[in-house]
Amino acid sequence: MTAGHDECDSRVVFNAVNGSCTFAIPNFSQAQCLAVGQFLASEVFAAGGYNWAIRFYPGGRNPADSDYSSVYVELMSEASDVRALFMLRLEDQSGNDNHLVFTHFDYSLVNGPYTIMYGNMWGYRRFLKRDHPDASHYIKDDCLTLQCTVGVVKARLEGPRRYRVAVPPSDMGRGLNALLDSGLGTDINFVVGDEIFKAHKMILAARSPVFRAQFFGPVGDRNIKQLVVEDVDPSIFKAMLEFIYTDEFPDVGEIAGSTSRFASTNVVLHLVAAADRYGLNRLRLLCESKLGKQITIVTVATILALADQHQFPNLKAMCLKFATNPANLRAVTESEGFKHLEGSCPSVLSELLLAVSDQHSR
Template identity: 55%
Template sequence: MRKRKKSTMDDSKDSASKSVSETVNGSHQFTIKGYSLAKGMGPGKCIASDIFTVGGYDWAVYFYPDGKNPEDTAMYVSVFIALASEGTDVRALFELTLVDQSGKGKHKVHSHFDRALESGPYTLKYRGSMWGYKRFYRRTTLESSDYIKDDCLIMNCTVGVVRTRLEGPKQCSIHVLPSDMGQNLKALLESEVGCDITFQVGDEAFKAHKLILAARSPVFRAQFFGLVGDPNIDKVVVKDVEPSVFKVMLLFYFLSEFEE
């Protein structure tokens, strides 16, 4: 029995793909006007922003003037960003900024984006899950700062929802319509549009296109464009061929390879 020669080449083909993780970012500015009137509502009670949408999910900012929990935050204001729509294991990055209203640009920024390499995105398990700070800012310090002006407090909230997609070799299918070039060339020949050569066959004259004939026939290519050919020739006398036979031959050059 003849043994099959083992191939020295690996028949497998190389392939590649790429996982791309990125964030869909959006921001919301939450203004609390009449801050002093919000004080005293009690720990655990909050003022909620309007709902805003980022990355296909709804979000809201919760501001607790007297802290979120009485046992450890009564001296602080608390701020949280909450998932306000249905969702499971929504991964996101966050940033909360107290706006400096003095114009000096000394904003107070708590950014999860800056710590993404250390801790990664925060995962919100369900609607109502929160990310934020129980001790966001000491209340007495806040009230004597430039973050409050005319009894107004401004916060900017940025959410970056993590999206992961897989990229591989892009494949596309192009539907190629059946060629009608043969019919078009036949119509071109019959209309005599652009003809630059005339064949005199007996008493009949047939007009044609030198470039098409040269492409289809090495004899015509040599006659028109060869070393001894004449590209400027515009008339050829054909002898010993019946006009009907020559007409069929001419149609063959303009049609046969394109007809099924």
């Protein structure tokens, strides 16, 4: 008796899904006055289903590289195991077409003396020496132009399969969100500012302990038909409802009406307050993760105050580390957010100053 076996003729095919961005830096002579560690960021652009941005450090990212400019490509989306190809091109604006081209072929590896990974960033810490004899070739009308192309590597299996049952991804969130949008079966109205949002008590109670107690707790009122919500912007309340129904982080760019990092950070700050108010712990942690990627000279003081107020120890530690970095400290203390700390959060300010003192004493 011989045992039979199935044969499979298949192969894995790789291809790259590309996206690109042109990043023009006007008033370049003024930009070179930025301190070490300060950067200019491009608008967010899409490639392969992920969001990316360019970070350009005119004075270098670290003190050891202060004779050079540094440039990085940053993965803005929450993701793991992303494999991508990168090309950075510094445009030769002298008309000789001697463009500087830098390439990298694997997001997960570091090659060469000038490439380096920092968390979710890849790039060159010594991109262009500021006194390079040909540096002027790349500047025209005091403007420097960078072009970036990102190709996200996708893999797919090709070939016949003897038995195959196609199982689609879960669409529960989409179905519940459609139910929310349709208003079918709703039994509670929320009056938020000038807007009214209809929802379902049972779904809200399943996702939020605050709503569960409000509608079905010992002192709750399951017959209530309308609630007035104060101190929450309607767009934030709507985003929170969508999270409750879909379990997906809202599109903060759509809520803010802008792709700027400052506007996105402001939306996330308001979402944290809403998440705390209604006991949405997963939304809290998603906000903390997002804010950890949005720490800059401009935002660090505001995020630090929020991390202290809402008890985000990891986020607070990240802010203190960034703010006390010698490359950032002066710019942070001159920012509007720092001035706000002086007036409204003296305990947080004291903690920041203590961290600076500890660092100097080492």
